[in-house]
Amino acid sequence: AMTHQPTSSHVIEGDPSSWKTSYVENATNLFNKDVPVCVKGGPDGASEKIEELTVRILLGLNKTKQHKVLRVQVTSDSDPFFFHSMEVSEEEFQSLKVEQSILVDFHQFPDKFIELLEECVASRGEANPRFLAVLRLGAEEGDDSALGVVETNKFKHLSHISLAFRPGDDASIKKYLAARLMDVKGERDVWRRSHGDASDELRDARAAVEAAAAEATAQREAARDAQAAAQARLDELAAKLKRSALEELENTKT
Amino acid sequence: AMTHQPTSSHVIEGDPSSWKTSYVENATNLFNKDVPVCVKGGPDGASEKIEELTVRILLGLNKTKQHKVLRVQVTSDSDPFFFHSMEVSEEEFQSLKVEQSILVDFHQFPDKFIELLEECVASRGEANPRFLAVLRLGAEEGDDSALGVVETNKFKHLSHISLAFRPGDDASIKKYLAARLMDVKGERDVWRRSHGDASDELRDARAAVEAAAAEATAQREAARDAQAAAQARLDELAAKLKRSALEELENTKT
Numbered sequence: 001a002m003t004h005q006p007t008s009s010h011v012i013e014g015d016p017s018s019w020k021t022s023y024v025e026n027a028t029n030l031f032n033k034d035v036p037v038c039v040k041g042g043p044d045g046a047s048e049k050i051e052e053l054t055v056r057i058l059l060g061l062n063k064t065k066q067h068k069v070l071r072v073q074v075t076s077d078s079d080p081f082f083f084h085s086m087e088v089s090e091e092e093f094q095s096l097k098v099e100q101s102i103l104v105d106f107h108q109f110p111d112k113f114i115e116l117l118e119e120c121v122a123s124r125g126e127a128n129p130r131f132l133a134v135l136r137l138g139a140e141e142g143d144d145s146a147l148g149v150v151e152t153n154k155f156k157h158l159s160h161i162s163l164a165f166r167p168g169d170d171a172s173i174k175k176y177l178a179a180r181l182m183d184v185k186g187e188r189d190v191w192r193r194s195h196g197d198a199s200d201e202l203r204d205a206r207a208a209v210e211a212a213a214a215e216a217t218a219q220r221e222a223a224r225d226a227q228a229a230a231q232a233r234l235d236e237l238a239a240k241l242k243r244s245a246l247e248e249l250e251n252t253k254t
Numbered sequence: 255a256m257t258h259q260p261t262s263s264h265v266i267e268g269d270p271s272s273w274k275t276s277y278v279e280n281a282t283n284l285f286n287k288d289v290p291v292c293v294k295g296g297p298d299g300a301s302e303k304i305e306e307l308t309v310r311i312l313l314g315l316n317k318t319k320q321h322k323v324l325r326v327q328v329t330s331d332s333d334p335f336f337f338h339s340m341e342v343s344e345e346e347f348q349s350l351k352v353e354q355s356i357l358v359d360f361h362q363f364p365d366k367f368i369e370l371l372e373e374c375v376a377s378r379g380e381a382n383p384r385f386l387a388v389l390r391l392g393a394e395e396g397d398d399s400a401l402g403v404v405e406t407n408k409f410k411h412l413s414h415i416s417l418a419f420r421p422g423d424d425a426s427i428k429k430y431l432a433a434r435l436m437d438v439k440g441e442r443d444v445w446r447r448s449h450g451d452a453s454d455e456l457r458d459a460r461a462a463v464e465a466a467a468a469e470a471t472a473q474r475e476a477a478r479d480a481q482a483a484a485q486a487r488l489d490e491l492a493a494k495l496k497r498s499a500l501e502e503l504e505n506t507k508t
Contacts, residue, residue: 012334018335022335080432080435081272081276081432170270170424170425174335174424174427177432177435181334181434181438184435185438188438188445191445192445195445202459205463215467215470219474220473220477222473223473223477226481226484227480227484230480230488233484233488234488237491237492244498244499251506
């Protein structure tokens with residue numbers, strides 16, 4: 001399947017009560033993929049099922065544009081209002097590092113996290129997936145959620161990581177959807193332009209096909225004409241030869 | 255400019271607190287155009303300026319799918335959070351009709367309203383636009399707004415229509431943006447497929463150019479070969495003629 005993997009995504013930050021108090025950021029797309037995620041808990045309680053959710057990891061800057069911020073968004077293609085996200089700045093990462101016994105620094109962390117998510121993708125469809133992403137929803141509406149990656153070996157479940165996530169409220173989902181709309185409008189415009197370019201090239205190529213076909217026809221006719229002209233001269237010469245042969249015969253007779 | 259005018263748009267209705275309690279509707283696009291709109295009032299007060307806003311008129315069905323609903327959305331390309339909307343069902347239209355002294359029925363109303371909006375579009379850029387769309391914002395955040403069309407003649411300002419609008423809150427903007435995201439994803443996918451098709455045709459056309467060019471070359475060579483072969487036979491015959499002429503000369507000599 002033809003997929004368009006943009007290298008950056010829009011993120012809308014700031015006070016979402018008006019557009020003036022918000023700001024748009026272009027964050028680098030480090031990861032943007034559907035991952036099978038086991039969704040657990042939530043107000044419904046015990047329900048637990050594996051869903052294909054989109055995990056997006058974005059590296060951007062904070063409001064002051066001085067510190068790097070890592071954002072992780074978990075969304076669903078089948079539910080536009082489904083939005084769980086977390087963000088951690090380079091500074092905040094220090095406490096996360098201690099809390100989660102992480103041995104790598106802020107800059108190495110995304111790659112390691114992506115490796116774990118790729119393991120989950122690779123385990124897709126397995127009856128007992130070795131690596132499984134788990135999104136644990138809060139017990140009450142609006143409670144924090146948590147995204148983790150669990151490895152299951154013959155001995156035990158091994159939690160590789162567990163990050164605190166926030167479920168989206170109307171304001172944050174509004175910000176997220178507005179940013180996605182900007183992304184997808186950009187993608188649409190790229191495809192529209194590409195289509196325009198391809199259509200132009202197609203028009204030129206079709207004209208070239210016609211020109212080449214006309215040239216081939218002209219050459220075919222030229223070949224036929226040349227053959228006909230040659231044949232005519234041959235016929236003429238053959239007649240001339242015949243005449244001189246007859247004359248010679250006449251001469252020998254006399 | 256190449257514009258893509260889709261014939262239908264998504265509308266998300268129902269309780270936006272979750273996707274399960276919402277529903278998606280496919281409404282018919284009656285009008286979807288940028289219109290110069292004079293934006294007045296609002297919490298800022300006296301500011302008044304003409305902005306290019308998108309007016310979208312959609313004809314759909316209400317939740318029970320039994321009654322037609324006309325929806326008008328006023329949005330801004332430069333402010334994704336800007337959203338003013340109104341909806342009126344066929345039933346509700348009766349009171350609007352009385353209130354606004356409208357002489358046409360529900361089914362004729364959109365065309366008449368669109369005519370007025372087209373007049374506003376035609377008056378774009380005029381120093382004293384004859385027809386001007388006016389969006390009056392509520393004095394307080396969240397207060398009702400009103401969209402009207404005013405004609406200015408030499409005698410007076412004439413209000414053709416004035417409809418009560420609701421400014422969007424986080425929940426309604428979320429619904430609107432989710433619906434637009436569906437629309438634009440659909441447009442992106444159409445352009446992507448069109449681009450794919452055009453690319454395939456382009457590949458075929460390029461192959462056809464090559465084939466036709468090869469055919470033209472082959473025919474050119476065939477013409478040259480035919481001419482060369484004819485020339486060879488002519489040369490041969492000419493030599494033969496010359497020989498027999500010489501022989502004849504020899505014969506007459508003896």
